[in-house]
Amino acid sequence: MSNKTLTRRGVLKSGVGIGAGVALPTIFTASSASAFTNEPTGSSVTLGFNVPQTGPYADEGADELRAYELAVEHLNGGGDGGMLGTFSSKVLDGTGIMGKKVQYVSGDTQTKSDAARASAKSMIEKDGAIMITGGSSSGVAVAVQGLCQEAGVIFMAGLTHSNDTTGKDKKANGFRHFFNAYMSGAALAPVLEKLYGNDRRAYHLTADYTWGWTQQESIAAATEALGWETVENVLTPLAQTDFSSYIAPVLNAGADVLVLNHYGGNMVNSLTNAVQFGLREKQVNGKNFEIVVPLYSELMAKGAGANIKGIVGSQNWDWKLENERGDKYAGSNAFVKSFGEKYGFPPSQAAQTCYAQTLLYADAVQRAGSFNPCAVAEAMEDFEFDGLGNGPTTYRGADHQCFKDVLVVRGAENPSDEYNLVEIVEVTPVEQVTYAPDHPMFAGGALGSCNAGA
Amino acid sequence: MFGLDKKDLTLLLVVALLTLLAPFILNPFPTGSGLAQFNAGYPDLMQRFVIFGIFAIGFNILFGLTGYLSFGHAAFLGVGSYSAVWMFKLLSMNIIPAIVLSVIIAGLFALVIGYVSLRRSGIYFSILTLAFAQMSFALAYSVLTPITNGETGLQLTLDDPRILGASATADGSIPVTNLFGLEMRSAVNMALGPWNFTFSAGYYVCAVVMLLAFYLAIRIFRSPFGMMLRAIKSNQNRLNYTGLNSRPYTLAAFVISGMYAGLAGGLMASMDPLAGAERMQWTASGEVVLMTILGGAGTLIGPVLGAGMIKYFENIFSKINDNVLHGWFAWMPDGIEDLTVTLIHPFIGKGWHLTLGILFMLVVIFLPGGLVEGGQRIMRLFRRRKATEDDQTKAKQPAE
Numbered sequence: 001m002s003n004k005t006l007t008r009r010g011v012l013k014s015g016v017g018i019g020a021g022v023a024l025p026t027i028f029t030a031s032s033a034s035a036f037t038n039e040p041t042g043s044s045v046t047l048g049f050n051v052p053q054t055g056p057y058a059d060e061g062a063d064e065l066r067a068y069e070l071a072v073e074h075l076n077g078g079g080d081g082g083m084l085g086t087f088s089s090k091v092l093d094g095t096g097i098m099g100k101k102v103q104y105v106s107g108d109t110q111t112k113s114d115a116a117r118a119s120a121k122s123m124i125e126k127d128g129a130i131m132i133t134g135g136s137s138s139g140v141a142v143a144v145q146g147l148c149q150e151a152g153v154i155f156m157a158g159l160t161h162s163n164d165t166t167g168k169d170k171k172a173n174g175f176r177h178f179f180n181a182y183m184s185g186a187a188l189a190p191v192l193e194k195l196y197g198n199d200r201r202a203y204h205l206t207a208d209y210t211w212g213w214t215q216q217e218s219i220a221a222a223t224e225a226l227g228w229e230t231v232e233n234v235l236t237p238l239a240q241t242d243f244s245s246y247i248a249p250v251l252n253a254g255a256d257v258l259v260l261n262h263y264g265g266n267m268v269n270s271l272t273n274a275v276q277f278g279l280r281e282k283q284v285n286g287k288n289f290e291i292v293v294p295l296y297s298e299l300m301a302k303g304a305g306a307n308i309k310g311i312v313g314s315q316n317w318d319w320k321l322e323n324e325r326g327d328k329y330a331g332s333n334a335f336v337k338s339f340g341e342k343y344g345f346p347p348s349q350a351a352q353t354c355y356a357q358t359l360l361y362a363d364a365v366q367r368a369g370s371f372n373p374c375a376v377a378e379a380m381e382d383f384e385f386d387g388l389g390n391g392p393t394t395y396r397g398a399d400h401q402c403f404k405d406v407l408v409v410r411g412a413e414n415p416s417d418e419y420n421l422v423e424i425v426e427v428t429p430v431e432q433v434t435y436a437p438d439h440p441m442f443a444g445g446a447l448g449s450c451n452a453g454a
Numbered sequence: 455m456f457g458l459d460k461k462d463l464t465l466l467l468v469v470a471l472l473t474l475l476a477p478f479i480l481n482p483f484p485t486g487s488g489l490a491q492f493n494a495g496y497p498d499l500m501q502r503f504v505i506f507g508i509f510a511i512g513f514n515i516l517f518g519l520t521g522y523l524s525f526g527h528a529a530f531l532g533v534g535s536y537s538a539v540w541m542f543k544l545l546s547m548n549i550i551p552a553i554v555l556s557v558i559i560a561g562l563f564a565l566v567i568g569y570v571s572l573r574r575s576g577i578y579f580s581i582l583t584l585a586f587a588q589m590s591f592a593l594a595y596s597v598l599t600p601i602t603n604g605e606t607g608l609q610l611t612l613d614d615p616r617i618l619g620a621s622a623t624a625d626g627s628i629p630v631t632n633l634f635g636l637e638m639r640s641a642v643n644m645a646l647g648p649w650n651f652t653f654s655a656g657y658y659v660c661a662v663v664m665l666l667a668f669y670l671a672i673r674i675f676r677s678p679f680g681m682m683l684r685a686i687k688s689n690q691n692r693l694n695y696t697g698l699n700s701r702p703y704t705l706a707a708f709v710i711s712g713m714y715a716g717l718a719g720g721l722m723a724s725m726d727p728l729a730g731a732e733r734m735q736w737t738a739s740g741e742v743v744l745m746t747i748l749g750g751a752g753t754l755i756g757p758v759l760g761a762g763m764i765k766y767f768e769n770i771f772s773k774i775n776d777n778v779l780h781g782w783f784a785w786m787p788d789g790i791e792d793l794t795v796t797l798i799h800p801f802i803g804k805g806w807h808l809t810l811g812i813l814f815m816l817v818v819i820f821l822p823g824g825l826v827e828g829g830q831r832i833m834r835l836f837r838r839r840k841a842t843e844d845d846q847t848k849a850k851q852p853a854e
Contacts, residue, residue: 053803053804054804105773106773106775106777107772107773108772108803108804112730112732113605113606113607113728113730113732114607114728114730114732114733115732117726117728118498118502118769119773121498121726122496122498122499122769122773125496125497125498125652126493126496126498126499138606139605139606139607142606142609143606143607143609143728143730146609146610146728147726147728149627149628150628150630150639151639164606168611169609169611172627208595208596208599208604208605209604209605209606210605210606235596237595237596237605238605444613445611445612446612446613446626448612448622448626448627448628449625449626449627451627
């Protein structure tokens, strides 16, 4: 039995219902179609700083974050301006980027590809980050670079030294300021020859991921060209904390040089183990046993303490560079000053590369006049600059790799304080570490085309 | 309807409603407000909610029904991810073949591991599964590097063959995962006043798969097979003495639950085509145990809630840094502000594990039945009549 009586209440109810239904679409204002992912529309722009806060590279991550915070402060006109004053490009004026105030979000990569991608994704999808930067592991850098390419934002690599980042796994949206394993090999080889001669047997311990593999390959190639022999290469897991079992077989193999292709906490532990085993006092084949750590940093030197004395390696930058090697490396002192004033100690090379990357991105946006990743990438490609602490530098367009001088360093024998643990042995000029974009160690990948997303 | 009784149907409909409206429910705060920090309605996290929900539902079929505690379930998730990524590399970017393969491969893996592990029960079974998972992790991490790409993780490249698709798109980039042309990455934004809601294709694909998985789990729970599994949990010896061989039942439960994990892994790779070895690490296996216990082991909805809870903490609490805290407490006098921030500091950012640990302890101590028990207690407060019913169902359970 149906009841068709119209009541006043019923009419009112359905009237309101229909009215609301009709009005509903008008409040669904679909967000305006933007030209690219996370186009900044308000008065601010958000950058995503994705660094390891836990895991073997946590120390580097903490220093990177400090540098990013400093860079944001300087871009927004705070502090003393740091390297903005020495940077050869003068378009940045302390009013943010293109007049928009710079804000940032930070995340923890945990030095795991999965976690790093999840963190970067949430920055892009939730916080609207227009650029992602950071990372202290090449595995993570390669993974996040791939993600940024897919999502259509710029990735400014932080600490990543693997050849693959701008080689096999290079991407159009990714840029690297830091040097790479090939450059380390090219810079180290002449110094190693001078110090240890042409007749050496090297034993490699290598972190088992993209960085370790390419560094081992590069160092082995460079030293074999000198006439050295590579006795063996043993891969060690990144999560390893005790290397005793890997050190023990070194002497039995008849090697007289141990190459530690380790970084961060890994290197501190493996070097400490090696020294505890008395390797450095040993005589093999009538020669002193030597240890080489191809990629070095002040933070690692600090962690390794006295064990680092006399050990040779390479660096991208050192805070003493301008003091010792003159004005060519202008910017170093300005950066050290503002970093030191804010945090009370000199910055590491990780901090410098991250600071420089942030400034380079801001500068490219400003010069391109747009946040569009494709425009930014175009502005960055083949950009020549100076005054960021590394001397004259080129961002090569063919593989998005920076080319600049490389430092060969050695653990100081009698450090005056904990900030002078590393001494600069030589600065290898950029010509000596330059290679062709299609060099076999970098072959097998393609930049693809830039992706602006949306 | 669907062969379910009224209570289960209501549950299924509630879950369906919650998942389909998740973009609204998870974004309760306007975008510009300070509380937007707590919004979880962005595609990546929503996908994680439902994918780990599937993982936990599957785990619960084994742990909740048979009582066998597997500490190596992440291995199946990892295997599923690797299979799916290989499918994207070799065959096509359509997610259907990838997901099908990942379920099959994970099922085969579970068959082999289960056949060996299930010869023991209790703690020995847990240790065996843990050992297998760690072996798989070590294999993926270093030994099988050509297949898994080790620490770097398996990724798509421009020169993959992709027989049924293109190696590269016309503009020279890697094609994206899709479902017959519907790109998993595509999303529609809807601005509603100050709110902003994102509807992602990938999320809805995951949500539909999750609902199917959930429905299947209900059917398994209510089937004679499910009853047999419960019998194993309540007293396996007694069951064996009746002359019944319980091994095939436990093995079937193990394989089904492994296939669920494989499905979750395949979906994960479909949303983001990368597979890393750390997905198989023992911490990942432990995580699903936590999810299930936190939500309520042996209940239907519990594992999904637990998965959501843990993923929320992992992704939202870990993003709160001192900067954000200073923003919140800026209204306080300087000294007190700094003190408050210092006090809260260990519990946020990288300290999210600590917060989660405390929460887990509280749940286990005060709500042994997990979040579901918490919900039931609240319900009971409001509806005394329901309470008596629950007591009756309790009384019906067999005595130990």
